Amino acid sequence: MTITSPIGPVPHDLLGSVHAASPKGKHALSRVTVLERRIHSFLCDVRIETGRTHQIRVHLAQKGHPVVGDSVYGRKR
Numbered sequence: 272m273t274i275t276s277p278i279g280p281v282p283h284d285l286l287g288s289v290h291a292a293s294p295k296g297k298h299a300l301s302r303v304t305v306l307e308r309r310i311h312s313f314l315c316d317v318r319i320e321t322g323r324t325h326q327i328r329v330h331l332a333q334k335g336h337p338v339v340g341d342s343v344y345g346r347k348r
Contacts, residue, residue: 272302272303272334273300273301273302273303274299274300274301274302274303274330274331274333274334275298275299275300276292276296276299276329276330276333277292277293277294277295277296277297277298277299278290278291278292278293278296278297278299278323278324278325278326278329278330279291279293279295279296279297280293280296281293286343289325289343289344290323290324290325290329291329291333291344292329292330292333296323297321297323298321299319299321299323299326299329299330300319300320300321301317301318301319301320301326301327301330302317302318302320303315303316303317303318303330303331304316304317304318312339313336317330317331325344328341328343328344329344331344332344332345
């Protein structure tokens with residue numbers, strides 16, 4: 272999967288702001304390859320071609336696959 276969503280700061284209720292997928296953000300490019308599928312997750316290799324803040328976390332969460340255990344960009348549970 273190739274993810275090209277721009278990334279930039281957006282308001283956050285508790286933290287003030289966080290970096291997230293945003294149309295006003297800077298260009299970002301991540302290439303994701305699934306290495307192993309699991310019951311509720313997968314192991315992947317992510318190649319970032321740009322170096323945006325929290326790029327891997329932002330891009331995977333934006334596509335519905337947050338990093339396991341990520342309390343900011345991940346799921347609540």
